[in-house]
Amino acid sequence: MTISTSHRRLTPHPIFRVELEQAAWNHGYRRANGEADGWLWFRSDEGVPGEVALASGTADGGGPWFLAVEHAGVAQVLASEQLDAVSGPAPPPCKGVFAFAEQPAMRRALSRAFHLARSLPTFPFTQFEAEVASLGDTEVDRIVRQRIGQGFFRAALIDYWGACPLTGVTEPALLRASQIVPWAECATDAERLDVFNGLLLCAHWDAAFDAGLVSFADDGEVLVSNRLEPMAIAALGLADGLPRLVLEGAHRAQLARHRHKFGFVRGSGGHDHG
Template sequence: MIDTTNRLRTLPPAFASELAEAAWNHGYRRSGGQADGWLYFASDINVPGEIGLAVADGGAAWFLTVSHPGVAAELDAPAAMPVPNGMRAAFGFAEQRALRDALHRAYVLATTLPTLPLHEFEAAVAGLSDTETDRITRVRIGQDHFRRALLRYWEGRCPLTGITEPALLRASHIVPWAECTTDAERLDVHNGLLLAAHWDAAFDAGLVTFDDDGAALFSPLLGDAARVALGVPPSLTLVDEHRAKLSWHRTRFGFETPQ
């Protein structure tokens, strides 16, 4: 835990300019003012949450604070205390580059975590009726929004293979679209994985799944040639919301006995 007490009293103009540039370059382009050594910013488009940036010790320590609860929970960075009033978490970095990387990830998370993709979907289908044609259109629009959200969340890369070609990537629902009970569940990025096409096919068929640590589990029904082709993937980086959905998937395909 990094202690910022008495370290953020003033913000030299040169550093203020650098922080403002970092915020601007990573999507936070509306100034929210300055307080207690922090510079605050928000997005100038429909991206929820506010961020604050600070620097201490002549540039030897850099800080980011966020108000979005999902970003606060998922951002993988060293925690800093105390957290400014009205914010949910703060993080500290030894280098400006690390701060900028975290700022990029914070923006990505803010654009993909519930409930922004749902709100964008609802706006896109607001004029549709309940005819069969419009129901099909609604599903297509929803799946397009879900894919775009997963591409952002996983940074356009299959976490198992490293493949980045969009044509070879699939937005894999964990609980299938038709079996979700709400649009919020259908559009939730935690109910999906961005997988290369062969991994998506195996996952959708229940031939592979993942444990709570993100390690791949293979069905005995998977043939030897397919097993070799899939290889030995790295473990997925998961949050609790992923784990809950993957527990459903393992139960659905007989990888574990329901409790």
């Protein structure tokens, strides 16, 4: 059930104020940035963009617990994921506010906000540009540039997805940074490092996706090529039913290019290929 931010926010009891401060510190927002109207403001000390504000609905810390985020992209993704927690107007300059009945749920959303802010455009690209600023345009420099870019891209995908969304696997050695539009086909480095141009997939899913044996519809459902053999279908777990990917609009635009490249007929739903 949605909890409205019209619920009055009071300056929390010192004990619960400390809990809010610890929540911010533990989840990446380690620089206190003041207090206003019952909100405690924080930002990252790592240069991750966007402030967050935390508040409690009652002075005794009984909840609800509020999280407001300044980063527009983070607010958008959280709103698509935290449907029951989306609440009323955010305190300026925040773009979204979310209310939770229990503090642990607020802490999980705060952690998610930090990882999203670290992965969303254009933070990884900004880091990449700073890292490669001293490189030239020799063949060796271009190879180094690509290696560095792929490292930032992989880190951004791990922040954004956290695990393979199809299998739930979190072991980094088994995960691949799958570019939807390949590196060589991207028009700019900004597109290459855009987290919405990537999926975090287990190695066998990455291989199938890269070969055009699977793709994804606009609603996140798996699309399967008729070239995929029964043993491969079994190995991918397709017969067991798989979760749909939670996609943003920018994902869908890139996936449309992937489907077109490999001849997938439908843009939403289904399990076949033209």
